[in-house]
Amino acid sequence: MRTKSINVSKRFISYTGIVLGIIIFTAAAAMAGGPVDVTVDISPKLKASTSADEVVFIFAKAVRGPRAPLAAVKVRVSELPVTVRLDDSKSLMPMLRISNFDEVVLSARISKSGGAMKQSGDLEGVSAAVKTDTAGKPVKIVIDHVVK
Numbered sequence: 001m002r003t004k005s006i007n008v009s010k011r012f013i014s015y016t017g018i019v020l021g022i023i024i025f026t027a028a029a030a031m032a033g034g035p036v037d038v039t040v041d042i043s044p045k046l047k048a049s050t051s052a053d054e055v056v057f058i059f060a061k062a063v064r065g066p067r068a069p070l071a072a073v074k075v076r077v078s079e080l081p082v083t084v085r086l087d088d089s090k091s092l093m094p095m096l097r098i099s100n101f102d103e104v105v106l107s108a109r110i111s112k113s114g115g116a117m118k119q120s121g122d123l124e125g126v127s128a129a130v131k132t133d134t135a136g137k138p139v140k141i142v143i144d145h146v147v148k
Helices: 002-031
Strands: 036-042 053-064 071-076 082-086 103-111 123-131 139-143
Touching: 036 053, 036 103, 036 123, 053 082, 071 082, 103 139
Parallel strands: 036 139
Antiparallel strands: 036 082, 053 071, 053 103, 103 123, 123 139
């Protein structure tokens, strides 16, 4: 009988821990940010080295947190300058939402290979850390350097 009560107590403690974790995660999410508007353009000196059909990846990464992008959009060089909204609907993974973070770094990269992974020769622009929930106040990124 004693073993049974210990198992019940362990389950109770386990369930209590899960419930507390959900409450804490929900509270943190409620305090975090929202969508981020981004305007992307390319510097005149690099524009000549691009073609209209090259792919541009625009994405947000958490300042403190996972290294994977939280949200991303893909456009073509011919669409620049462009303003896009990075929000939870642009999330690459359901558990990594931009709304769960209050500060992000924004990047825009023209991929010379067409792939999402950064490679030498790609063209890139990166913002400083910005607060999320900049809807209506776009953060400007200029693609201004070549990836080494």
